[in-house]
Amino acid sequence: xxxxxxxxxxxxxxxxxxxxxxPNGLRAIAERANVSVSLVSKVLNRRLGSTRVxxxxxxxxxxxxxxxxxxxxxxxxxxxxxxxxxxGGFIHSVGVEGSGLVEQLVRGMADAASSQGQRLMxxxxxxxxxxxxxxxxxxxxxxxxxxxxxxxxxxLFGRLREIQASGVQVVTVHExxxxxxxxxxxxxxxxxxxxxxxxxxxxxxxxxxxxAHISLIRNRADGxxxxxxxxxxxxxxxxxxxxxSFYAAGGTAAVAHFxxxxxxxxxxxxxxxxxxxGALNALILAGRRVPQxxxxxxxxxxxxxxxxIVPLSSxxxxxxxxxxxxxxxxxxxxxxxxxxxLRIEPVVRARQSTVGKAEGGEAAAG
Amino acid sequence: xxxxxxxxxxxxxxxxxxxxxxPNGLRAIAERANVSVSLVSKVLNRRLGSTRVxxxxxxxxxxxxxxxxxxxxxxxxxxxxxxxxxxGGFIHSVGVEGSGLVEQLVRGMADAASSQGQRLMxxxxxxxxxxxxxxxxxxxxxxxxxxxxxxxxxxLFGRLREIQASGVQVVTVHExxxxxxxxxxxxxxxxxxxxxxxxxxxxxxxxxxxxAHISLIRNRADGxxxxxxxxxxxxxxxxxxxxxSFYAAGGTAAVAHFxxxxxxxxxxxxxxxxxxxGALNALILAGRRVPQxxxxxxxxxxxxxxxxIVPLSSxxxxxxxxxxxxxxxxxxxxxxxxxxxLRIEPVVRARQSTVGKAEGGEAAAG
DNA sequence: ATATTGACATCAAACGTTTGATCAAGCTAT
DNA sequence: ATAGCTTGATCAAACGTTTGATGTCAATAT
Numbered sequence: 001x002x003x004x005x006x007x008x009x010x011x012x013x014x015x016x017x018x019x020x021x022x023p024n025g026l027r028a029i030a031e032r033a034n035v036s037v038s039l040v041s042k043v044l045n046r047r048l049g050s051t052r053v054x055x056x057x058x059x060x061x062x063x064x065x066x067x068x069x070x071x072x073x074x075x076x077x078x079x080x081x082x083x084x085x086x087x088g089g090f091i092h093s094v095g096v097e098g099s100g101l102v103e104q105l106v107r108g109m110a111d112a113a114s115s116q117g118q119r120l121m122x123x124x125x126x127x128x129x130x131x132x133x134x135x136x137x138x139x140x141x142x143x144x145x146x147x148x149x150x151x152x153x154x155x156l157f158g159r160l161r162e163i164q165a166s167g168v169q170v171v172t173v174h175e176x177x178x179x180x181x182x183x184x185x186x187x188x189x190x191x192x193x194x195x196x197x198x199x200x201x202x203x204x205x206x207x208x209x210x211x212a213h214i215s216l217i218r219n220r221a222d223g224x225x226x227x228x229x230x231x232x233x234x235x236x237x238x239x240x241x242x243x244x245s246f247y248a249a250g251g252t253a254a255v256a257h258f259x260x261x262x263x264x265x266x267x268x269x270x271x272x273x274x275x276x277x278g279a280l281n282a283l284i285l286a287g288r289r290v291p292q293x294x295x296x297x298x299x300x301x302x303x304x305x306x307x308x309i310v311p312l313s314s315x316x317x318x319x320x321x322x323x324x325x326x327x328x329x330x331x332x333x334x335x336x337x338x339x340x341x342l343r344i345e346p347v348v349r350a351r352q353s354t355v356g357k358a359e360g361g362e363a364a365a366g
Numbered sequence: 367x368x369x370x371x372x373x374x375x376x377x378x379x380x381x382x383x384x385x386x387x388x389p390n391g392l393r394a395i396a397e398r399a400n401v402s403v404s405l406v407s408k409v410l411n412r413r414l415g416s417t418r419v420x421x422x423x424x425x426x427x428x429x430x431x432x433x434x435x436x437x438x439x440x441x442x443x444x445x446x447x448x449x450x451x452x453x454g455g456f457i458h459s460v461g462v463e464g465s466g467l468v469e470q471l472v473r474g475m476a477d478a479a480s481s482q483g484q485r486l487m488x489x490x491x492x493x494x495x496x497x498x499x500x501x502x503x504x505x506x507x508x509x510x511x512x513x514x515x516x517x518x519x520x521x522l523f524g525r526l527r528e529i530q531a532s533g534v535q536v537v538t539v540h541e542x543x544x545x546x547x548x549x550x551x552x553x554x555x556x557x558x559x560x561x562x563x564x565x566x567x568x569x570x571x572x573x574x575x576x577x578a579h580i581s582l583i584r585n586r587a588d589g590x591x592x593x594x595x596x597x598x599x600x601x602x603x604x605x606x607x608x609x610x611s612f613y614a615a616g617g618t619a620a621v622a623h624f625x626x627x628x629x630x631x632x633x634x635x636x637x638x639x640x641x642x643x644g645a646l647n648a649l650i651l652a653g654r655r656v657p658q659x660x661x662x663x664x665x666x667x668x669x670x671x672x673x674x675i676v677p678l679s680s681x682x683x684x685x686x687x688x689x690x691x692x693x694x695x696x697x698x699x700x701x702x703x704x705x706x707x708l709r710i711e712p713v714v715r716a717r718q719s720t721v722g723k724a725e726g727g728e729a730a731a732g
Numbered sequence: 733a734t735a736t737t738g739a740c741a742t743c744a745a746a747c748g749t750t751t752g753a754t755c756a757a758g759c760t761a762t
Numbered sequence: 763a764t765a766g767c768t769t770g771a772t773c774a775a776a777c778g779t780t781t782g783a784t785g786t787c788a789a790t791a792t
Contacts, residue, residue: 025778036742041780049781052739071532073507075444076778080747084441086487093473099669103469107459110488119503121452122476122488137485141439141748166437248673274673281675284650303465304670307614307640309647391748402772407750415751418769442748446777507778 024068032064033057044070078141086119087330088143088168090134092150093126099273099302101319105149105173108323116331118144128153135159140167145330147323149173154180171329173322176219176341183339186329190317191343197223199269199297199315202348204231206355208267208295212239214254214275216246220299224269238263243275251278255286266294273298273305273314280353284309295354311351318344390434398430399423410436444507452485453696454509454534456500458516459492465639465668467685471515471539474689482697484510494519501525506533511696513689515539520546537695539688542585542707549705552695556683557709563589565635565663565681568714570597572721574633574661578605580620580641582612586665590635604629609641617644621652632660639664639671639680646719650675661720677717684710 026044030037035057042048043061078084089109091102106122113120121143125131131153138146146168148160157180164170164185171186172178181187196213203211204227211228215221225235241257243250251270255278258265270276276298280290288294290310298305301316325342392410396403401423408414409427444450455475457468472488479486487509491497497519504512512534514526523546530536530551537552538544547553562579569577570593577594581587591601607623609616617636621644624631636642642664646656654660656676664671667682691708 039741071505073778075441075507078441079445080780100466107490110490114489119487121485123480124473124476139437141441277673304673307643307670309675405771439748446750
């Protein structure tokens with residue numbers, strides 16, 4: 001008996017020496033609760049299936065886990081499950097740096113990912129090569145899903161298809177009708193046509209009769225025109241100024257152009273906030289009153305809009321929402337369902353530049 | 367010989383049945399190159415140590431890896447190495463949402479992480495509870511390092527200490543002298559005092575004689591005063607307006623206050639861009655010329671600054687740089703080295719609101 | 733007395749790497 | 763002939779989970 005005890009003690013000691021090395025971990029808590037590692041795993045993951053567990057054992061396990069401050073080793077879990085709970089966010093740095101729009105998108109993705117227990121891994125790129133550098137990182141052992149935003153390089157879509165074939169679900173976030181995109185991926189975007197349709201309708205509803213347009217993108221210009229026509233107003237090409245960028249210079253140039261051409265107008269629908277601010281500033285400096293003489297509205301609801309000399313009304317592109325929805329599409333994993341494009345409806349944020357002193361609320365887009 | 371060949375073929379076939387299930391993976395490429403798994407691992411990771419490898423074998427391995435499109439299983443590697451190559455970026459959502467500053471910080475972190483082969487995992491939080499929700503995620507099996515930015519809750523520093531004790535290196539990014547921070551972590555921040563010292567000196571160098579200050583934070587106000595005094599100008603309390611926030615209203619109020627009090631000034635040093643823009647807009651609407659009558663400078667170099675009716679000069683807080691340096695501190699893992707606070711020197715971005723038409727370059731802070 | 737069931741819990745084989753220890757030759761110097 | 767290198771490559775254990783298959787009792791049904 002003594003000998004046996006001795007041996008037992010010895011072997012116990014040996015076990016302790018060999019196995020209890022890992023400070024916390026499933027094994028440590030299993031030993032402490034006097035159960036098997038597998039049971040602990042099942043209990044802690046609530047993966048009991050049909051198995052029932054004795055109430056005492058259950059609480060013993062939980063107690064041990066709490067005592068030892070159990071932290072799951074995610075790498076090990078990911079290894080055996082083949083699932084990482086990580087989604088990648090790869091963002092093309094477009095020209096709107098610093099306007100806070102990308103920040104909104106990132107926030108949307110991060111918050112949505114968090115709320116469904118995923119982690120967001122972020123990367124920025126500004127060229128095709130930079131993107132290609134990251135491609136080796138995109139494997140199912142690292143990411144379950146990938147969101148690619150603002151991609152500008154049609155040649156990358158081929159890569160994305162390979163990536164998707166390798167088992168990483170891909171969702172794009174980019175303008176509708178991007179060349180090269182062929183329906184192979186889920187996509188989230190703002191409805192470009194609705195954007196300027198919404199802002200134009202906003203001005204119409206405020207009584208504007210002659211609404212000028214600072215144009216760049218075709219779809220948005222179409223929305224402007226459609227809003228006019230669906231309200232019985234005639235489209236007048238002389239009211240459209242073709243800008244060469246989304247920057248403020250376009251707005252300044254538009255105001256100068258209209259003045260030089262003697263074109264009269266009581267509203268301006270721009271295609272970006274910067275354009276609108278350029279126009280707004282030019283108007284103010286020329287002594288025009290906003291919104292009394294001219295109402296101005298932009299696109300994006302970026303932070304400069306709020307702080308313009310007359311706070312600028314704007315159609316929000318809802319980047320936060322876009323981020324959230326992109327993550328949502330990743331989560332929605334019905335196998336073989338057709339890929340879909342989710343078009344976010346824009347929303348008008350009315351401020352002084354259209355509605356005057358009373359800081360307006362929001363109105364859904366037409 | 368025939369028999370041997372047959373046997374070899376047979377045992378090969380058996381191996382193929384048993385083992386080649388995993389499509390790519392180290393084992394598959396080892397079989398293809400007729401070497402052991404471990405050799406492949408060593409070669410692919412350039413972990414040869416003292417071992418030398420035959421040139422033929424080497425190229426055979428690389429060829430096989432290329433043919434099979436080898437993708438390392440990072441989960442497995444992380445498991446055995448206990449290192450994830452992931453750094454967490456936890457960002458407190460402060461009041462500057464949408465101004466693009468957080469975007470700059472995130473970009474800095476993401477780019478720096480990428481360039482040293484780390485992946486950035488991003489989270490936003492806006493309350494202590496939200497942060498605590500994420501704490502279980504912060505374990506060495508998930509993150510090697512953690513950057514916490516903008517933390518406002520002294521009670522969280524205790525948690526951070528636990529986290530650091532658990533093996534996750536912690537770097538904070540927050541204002542200097544944050545209560546509760548006690549030197550337990552590396553920290554990155556802007557030098558608050560230098561901020562307004564730099565902008566005040568900028569105005570002095572442009573010949574301003576009576577420089578007003580829109581104040582909120584003590585350290586920045588000290589910088590303003592110090593710049594004045596070190597240039598032999600007397601500090602006049604009547605030129606200081608105490609704002610109640612960083613928002614534009616503070617600037618508007620300041621201009622109104624000075625006008626009502628009959629205070630004369632030829633320069634305004636604000637503590638934020640929003641304040642500066644509020645002041646700038648009020649000045650313009652009151653018919654003052656900027657920069658001829660009054661020069662105005664803000665802080666942060668946020669996107670609204672660029673787009674103000676008179677493009678606003680500003681002291682950059684260099685958030686991108688802060689992100690980069692935070693990652694750098696994480697990488698710098700000298701064990702037991704004393705924790706350090708890295709103070710980023712602010713930089714003046716001169717624009718029309720101080721230097722007139724000529725869009726200025728940058729000047730390092732004093 | 734023997735199947736059958738139910739309640740609990742354990743077994744053992746993965747998952748795909750990494751890495752220090754070990755080994756097999758072929759050489760060289762004694 | 764034997765010990766000692768050098769060169770090139772393999773062995774085998776470990777990392778910490780997860781999970782379907784399996785086991786042990788006791789209680790109940792036949």
